Amino acid sequence: MTLTPVITEHWNDPTLYTLDGYRSHGGYRALATALKSDPDAVIATVKDSGLRGRGGAGFPTGLKWSFVPQNDGKPHYLVVNADESEPGACKDIPIMMANPHALVEGVIITSFAIRANHAFIYIRGEVPNAIRKVAFAVEQARAAGLIGKNILGSGFDLEIVVHSGAGAYICGEETALLDSLEGYRGQPRLKPPFPAVAGLYASPTVINNVETIANIPYIIDRGVDWFRQFGTEKSPGFKVFAVSGHVNRPGIYEAPLGITMRELLEYAGGMRGGVDVKFWLPGGSSVPMLTAEHLDIPMTYEDMAAAGTMLGTGTPMVFDSTVSVVKAVTRWLEFYKHESCGKCTPCREGTYWITGVLEKFEHGHGSQEEVETLTHLCNQIAGRSFCALGDAAATPYPAALKYFRDEFDAATHTPVDETFDPRASYVFAEAAAR
Amino acid sequence: MTAVATFYTMYKRRPVGKHHIGVCTNTLCALLGGDAVYDAIAEHLGVGHNEPTADGEFFLERIECQAACTHAPVMTVDWEFMDDVTPTTAVDVLDRLERGEEVWSTRGPRIRNFDATERTLAFASDDLATEGNSVDAKMLAGLTVAAELGMSAPAIPAPSIPAPSSPAQEN
Amino acid sequence: MTITNEPGAQVAVPTDLVNVTIDGVEMQVPKGTLVIRAAELIGIEIPRFCDHPLLDPVAACRACLIEVDGMPKPQPACAQMVAEGMNVHTQHSSQVAAEAQAGVMEFLLVNHPLDCPVCDKGGECPLQNQAMSVGRPETRFTEEKRTFPKPINVSAQILLDRERCVSCARCTRFAEQIAGDPMIELLERGAQQQVGTADDEPFDSYFSGNTIQICPVGALTSADYRFRSRPFDLVSVPTTCEHCASGCSLRTDYRRGVVTRRLAWDDPEVNEEWNCDKGRFAFRYQSHGRINAPLVRENGELRVASWPEALATAAGIFEAARGNAGVLVGGRSTVEDAYAYSVMARAVLATDDIDFRVRAMSDEEAGFLAAVVAGSPVTTTYGSLENAPLVLLVDIEPEDESPIVFLRLRKAARGGTRVVTVASHLTTGSEKMNAELVACAPGDEVRALTELSADIRTALAVPGAVIMVGERAAAVPGAFTAVADLAKSTGAALVWVPRRAGERSALDAGALAGLLPGGRPLTDATAREEVARIWGISADRLPQPGRSGRALLENAARGDYAALLIGGVEVDDLRDADLLRAALESETSVVAISTHHNEVTAAADVVFPSGVVTEKSGTFLDWEGRPRPFGQVFHEALTTSDAGVISAIAEVMDATVEGSVTGIRGQIGALGPWRGARTTRTAVAAQPAAAGVRLATWRQLLDLGLMQSDEPHLAATARPTVARMSAATAAANGITEIATLTGPAGAISLPVEITEMVPDVVWVPMNSEGSRIYRDLGLGFGDVVQISAGGRP
Ligand SMILES: Cc1cc2nc3c(=O)[nH]c(=O)nc-3n(C[C@H](O)[C@H](O)[C@H](O)COP(=O)(O)O)c2cc1C
Ligand code: SF4
Ligand code: SF4
Ligand code: SF4
Numbered sequence A: 001m002t003l004t005p006v007i008t009e010h011w012n013d014p015t016l017y018t019l020d021g022y023r024s025h026g027g028y029r030a031l032a033t034a035l036k037s038d039p040d041a042v043i044a045t046v047k048d049s050g051l052r053g054r055g056g057a058g059f060p061t062g063l064k065w066s067f068v069p070q071n072d073g074k075p076h077y078l079v080v081n082a083d084e085s086e087p088g089a090c091k092d093i094p095i096m097m098a099n100p101h102a103l104v105e106g107v108i109i110t111s112f113a114i115r116a117n118h119a120f121i122y123i124r125g126e127v128p129n130a131i132r133k134v135a136f137a138v139e140q141a142r143a144a145g146l147i148g149k150n151i152l153g154s155g156f157d158l159e160i161v162v163h164s165g166a167g168a169y170i171c172g173e174e175t176a177l178l179d180s181l182e183g184y185r186g187q188p189r190l191k192p193p194f195p196a197v198a199g200l201y202a203s204p205t206v207i208n209n210v211e212t213i214a215n216i217p218y219i220i221d222r223g224v225d226w227f228r229q230f231g232t233e234k235s236p237g238f239k240v241f242a243v244s245g246h247v248n249r250p251g252i253y254e255a256p257l258g259i260t261m262r263e264l265l266e267y268a269g270g271m272r273g274g275v276d277v278k279f280w281l282p283g284g285s286s287v288p289m290l291t292a293e294h295l296d297i298p299m300t301y302e303d304m305a306a307a308g309t310m311l312g313t314g315t316p317m318v319f320d321s322t323v324s325v326v327k328a329v330t331r332w333l334e335f336y337k338h339e340s341c342g343k344c345t346p347c348r349e350g351t352y353w354i355t356g357v358l359e360k361f362e363h364g365h366g367s368q369e370e371v372e373t374l375t376h377l378c379n380q381i382a383g384r385s386f387c388a389l390g391d392a393a394a395t396p397y398p399a400a401l402k403y404f405r406d407e408f409d410a411a412t413h414t415p416v417d418e419t420f421d422p423r424a425s426y427v428f429a430e431a432a433a434r
Numbered sequence B: 001m002t003a004v005a006t007f008y009t010m011y012k013r014r015p016v017g018k019h020h021i022g023v024c025t026n027t028l029c030a031l032l033g034g035d036a037v038y039d040a041i042a043e044h045l046g047v048g049h050n051e052p053t054a055d056g057e058f059f060l061e062r063i064e065c066q067a068a069c070t071h072a073p074v075m076t077v078d079w080e081f082m083d084d085v086t087p088t089t090a091v092d093v094l095d096r097l098e099r100g101e102e103v104w105s106t107r108g109p110r111i112r113n114f115d116a117t118e119r120t121l122a123f124a125s126d127d128l129a130t131e132g133n134s135v136d137a138k139m140l141a142g143l144t145v146a147a148e149l150g151m152s153a154p155a156i157p158a159p160s161i162p163a164p165s166s167p168a169q170e171n
Numbered sequence C: 001m002t003i004t005n006e007p008g009a010q011v012a013v014p015t016d017l018v019n020v021t022i023d024g025v026e027m028q029v030p031k032g033t034l035v036i037r038a039a040e041l042i043g044i045e046i047p048r049f050c051d052h053p054l055l056d057p058v059a060a061c062r063a064c065l066i067e068v069d070g071m072p073k074p075q076p077a078c079a080q081m082v083a084e085g086m087n088v089h090t091q092h093s094s095q096v097a098a099e100a101q102a103g104v105m106e107f108l109l110v111n112h113p114l115d116c117p118v119c120d121k122g123g124e125c126p127l128q129n130q131a132m133s134v135g136r137p138e139t140r141f142t143e144e145k146r147t148f149p150k151p152i153n154v155s156a157q158i159l160l161d162r163e164r165c166v167s168c169a170r171c172t173r174f175a176e177q178i179a180g181d182p183m184i185e186l187l188e189r190g191a192q193q194q195v196g197t198a199d200d201e202p203f204d205s206y207f208s209g210n211t212i213q214i215c216p217v218g219a220l221t222s223a224d225y226r227f228r229s230r231p232f233d234l235v236s237v238p239t240t241c242e243h244c245a246s247g248c249s250l251r252t253d254y255r256r257g258v259v260t261r262r263l264a265w266d267d268p269e270v271n272e273e274w275n276c277d278k279g280r281f282a283f284r285y286q287s288h289g290r291i292n293a294p295l296v297r298e299n300g301e302l303r304v305a306s307w308p309e310a311l312a313t314a315a316g317i318f319e320a321a322r323g324n325a326g327v328l329v330g331g332r333s334t335v336e337d338a339y340a341y342s343v344m345a346r347a348v349l350a351t352d353d354i355d356f357r358v359r360a361m362s363d364e365e366a367g368f369l370a371a372v373v374a375g376s377p378v379t380t381t382y383g384s385l386e387n388a389p390l391v392l393l394v395d396i397e398p399e400d401e402s403p404i405v406f407l408r409l410r411k412a413a414r415g416g417t418r419v420v421t422v423a424s425h426l427t428t429g430s431e432k433m434n435a436e437l438v439a440c441a442p443g444d445e446v447r448a449l450t451e452l453s454a455d456i457r458t459a460l461a462v463p464g465a466v467i468m469v470g471e472r473a474a475a476v477p478g479a480f481t482a483v484a485d486l487a488k489s490t491g492a493a494l495v496w497v498p499r500r501a502g503e504r505s506a507l508d509a510g511a512l513a514g515l516l517p518g519g520r521p522l523t524d525a526t527a528r529e530e531v532a533r534i535w536g537i538s539a540d541r542l543p544q545p546g547r548s549g550r551a552l553l554e555n556a557a558r559g560d561y562a563a564l565l566i567g568g569v570e571v572d573d574l575r576d577a578d579l580l581r582a583a584l585e586s587e588t589s590v591v592a593i594s595t596h597h598n599e600v601t602a603a604a605d606v607v608f609p610s611g612v613v614t615e616k617s618g619t620f621l622d623w624e625g626r627p628r629p630f631g632q633v634f635h636e637a638l639t640t641s642d643a644g645v646i647s648a649i650a651e652v653m654d655a656t657v658e659g660s661v662t663g664i665r666g667q668i669g670a671l672g673p674w675r676g677a678r679t680t681r682t683a684v685a686a687q688p689a690a691a692g693v694r695l696a697t698w699r700q701l702l703d704l705g706l707m708q709s710d711e712p713h714l715a716a717t718a719r720p721t722v723a724r725m726s727a728a729t730a731a732a733n734g735i736t737e738i739a740t741l742t743g744p745a746g747a748i749s750l751p752v753e754i755t756e757m758v759p760d761v762v763w764v765p766m767n768s769e770g771s772r773i774y775r776d777l778g779l780g781f782g783d784v785v786q787i788s789a790g791g792r793p
């Protein structure tokens, strides 16, 4: 499958982040089109396109929009989830730094469709350079009359607020994000009510990922048929893949859904030093890992699910055979423990416990009994926690155990740093080589 | 307020000093060398995680994935990207900062100081959007390969206008 | 990234029934019922920690996971609503549910210290109990437990052992949702999440003690009770709180004749599951400084006497005073005790000079109480408040003066009830009820009520609207007339909310001149007949209407009574304390019945010990008029009730006054409700407002009240004593930080808190440290006070 730059097509134009630059490539054409149409037609188009959320869950975007009650007399809100904090995910921040107007245009069109007069872009606080680029784009769009009152003479009014987060992975969970946006601790809310009915300030709210929204102008501009040329029936469209890890050319590769990891690897220059792929994760640390056997599975929502994992954020992390899977899993669990919001018992206590046990394995002090205990503990979290962070925390270990049990066995007696010289995994020459 | 402040890692409960130094030690960065970078900096500064140096110049923190895994190992200075660091280049950045030299983010503006970034975050904007380069070779990796291989997305069809579902606004 | 539930329509909560099956048992419950509640109905107990029926669900602890057919994951029973045809499997019929619950229990114990043997909650701990029923016998956790330096004071009264906390957020939700005092919150996150306060703001909520009770583990403890005993050593008895007219049901726990703690008892119609900290923590007065034996005066000194001697002496005094005695009951008596005073006065002492009001009072008030309140049936209830479209508060500060009224009004307000308060300023309490202010300087109530906005008047006319008037209105001529007129003209329900637990009891027992029990007018021939028959005397032996209020006190001050019978009365509680003091110094003989030594007993000729609530049974009427009966806790007590004492004196005088609780209840029952005409109130006109700065004041919940003595931890949570005035008033008088208030009796200096309020008004607490208004200033609510800058607090 070929690479198909769409969102990334003009990233090599250093003026793309400006309004003029974006416009010179046809930017804001879709907005004019949408505003001449009507909100329901826009929703219908997005529904027909089959676009699925790029934030990880893959929920059909048009369907989500259609849940917003109409004529309910309440304000509606659009909230863009730009919290990108999933380990391994690194596509939304680049999109915002390189092509912020695609997001802004998408926000305006989406707000029009769901009849929102206020939109919020919640960007994680650790990335000021994405925040300033988006804020700049919003300012330029406002100055050009693309945001504000009576946009392009359509009678549609919109304000966009850029909000910076303050450091909490859980705020990427959509209801936690809403609490955070309202100024509270970012802990997930009980559902129902769902945000589409009672979200931000208890009003109907649509929450979408950055990449999802950045797709909108292209769909509106180029049409459903064009969009559906990419990908599969169930996973139409293109995807901004961010390939990281032990590849020769880590970076952003935009391609249709359905491309395989082997193809992506090839475009990314293959594995560093020709070493084998040991394990890889299609989209973030919260999806189960795969191995070299799975390189030919199409990267679609449905095929990844069939392989026992998920497309997730579509940002593959690839590790070669220098890496200790025990160490990788331990580090991810340390992350989940650090980021657990504390609300529910399984995740709060489970991540604390599991991390403690894994750290013993890392130092060669695990036991066979604990190999099983860890499995139980993950089962005691998965499906029982309050939100998906808990489920995510219960993901790395069982997958790793499935493919690399021997490494956990070894870690019952030998510290992983002895089995796997950490320096061998470094991507710089300085301390590499055994 | 305490409840909120203690929930978020970016709200610090002690003075950070002039520069906040973050080193990503989440799995991917850590394995690709972030641990070594962190160790080198900690040794160089003589401080550990979440600690300021005595002279108030630096504050070191192990940070989580910075959404820059393609640029691992990742360091941040006052939350601006310092991509693809090695122990040596990382320490060199600190030395240059300490000497008051001009240091540029690899994907962003000139490094200012921690307080300036805090202001940017508080107002969710500043006037530095036009400064520095935010797109680098790794962000262009796919585009570059596509160009080399002559690949592109299917041609853009003639503009299509979604049919209004009500007759109201036909122009 | 990752998986989230997806949006869908939220179900509203209609009232129709749905069919559900729980563990094979088919049942019908109202739509919207939570599965955990539905299961309870058929006796299935699902484990729970965060769930509390009066708090919004959070589904945080995950202890209650159950399986629902058609749902891929186990669901929290505490948040899952039933739906038509739903098939639920609890731990009893589902392996998945049982395993999920056991897993959560195991996690909960991971970081829980093995403290049970030294924990206050040990023996009554939901965690301990549920761990035994659903937990694993042995822990697989061998890592290091999370520890916290222990314990921390979230307030002077409440301690927190953080490592015991299971983060159920019951306490924090209570503070936010019920009390409206969100000073305790969850801090930090993840395994470090903990309950705490902001550094400089302790959890000084009037309702803080409830959090101890609802904490499902021993994380929250009271400074007083901590380590004092173990639940299984205690005997529990249901009681009624004696501290105020909210009428809380309580549970009193005691060990070896000493009360160790008090808890709120679940009474859905009154206090739900809550009470206030005064009712919970203030009970040491019951065992400190008590009068244990009768005393008689000999050669100017009181000495211990035998019961027969004291009774004979008292009888002698009263024999000589027939037809010329006065009776003061006090505001703390039970219905039964007040009834005995009432009978004693009329049937034995042949006097109608009787009153129970030991506070500011007026004849207008007495007329109002007789005409509108006494003996009226329970119509306006806590439930009415919850459903009222509008509640208008006049001269009452519920948070201080009737805390459960406050909680219910807050609940009502959260549900949409409009609360309007006629007051000098919006207090924090008013704000928590989301109240609107009808700004009114003390004394201007009549004008404020006549000039009420059309909008409020209209709302008062909506069925269900309620007007609540407090005891302070007695200090404002015309106020009771104005509220009664307002109620009449709008059709709103009118309730009088006294502060003390015994006021409504005494009123209905007829302990007020002109009134026989049940609101019967003394002048009504039928009423006299009915009562005389029950009392076993002829109607013409009942006296003609006598004195109450100031007239009674003035007569006493002149030394015109031959004898006074005085129940529990603190002289300084009277606005006219000097009159009673003069009486005590006069030649008049005084017989006192009292629990504690005080100014009255010190001057009395005979003193009888009286039992506190634990030592007798009885009934209080709360503000609704609802009987709140309670039983005796300590049967071996040496004291008896006031009624018992009075009955014994009467017996020596060859008269009969029923003294047993059952006997009195029998008489009251036999009398039944009064169906005849009630007395009519005489309208009293407002008085022109005096020029100058006026005093606004009331008693704060936690203050220098006698029954709160010896409770240092509780006292430390009281609100600081400050003087409140508007910025303009302060500026006009050159006041910055400290103000000095001067009245006829003296001056006090207090720190000033500038408050948005009506001009030319200064508010101070009525009976707090450094601010005892009657005694220190000789002034009361609505009086003109001199204010000046500076002074030393
Ligand atoms: C712990 C957690 C973190 C998440 N972080 C993000 C995030 O950073 N960005 C994002 O778009 N979605 C994130 N999600 C998914 C969102 O909850 C939500 O599904 C998504 O924003 C919906 O947008 P989409 O439909 O456009 O994908 C996260 C979910 C969880 C449970
Ligand atoms: S699973 Fe529970 S503790 Fe973990 S982040 Fe979600 S709500 Fe918080
Ligand atoms: S202190 Fe008690 S009530 Fe409060 S959160 Fe902890 S366990 Fe729950
Ligand atoms: S509200 Fe009144 S009755 Fe209830 S506990 Fe408090 S003082 Fe007692």
Ligand code: FES
Pocket (backbone or CB within 6 Å): A087, A088, A089, B024, B025, B026, B027, B028, B029, B030, B064, B065, B066, B067, B068, B069, B072, B074
């Ligand atoms: S792991 Fe370091 S930036 Fe993602």
Ligand code: FES
Pocket (backbone or CB within 6 Å): C047, C048, C049, C050, C051, C058, C059, C060, C061, C062, C063, C064, C065, C076, C077, C078, C079
């Ligand atoms: S009781 Fe249901 S989750 Fe806590």
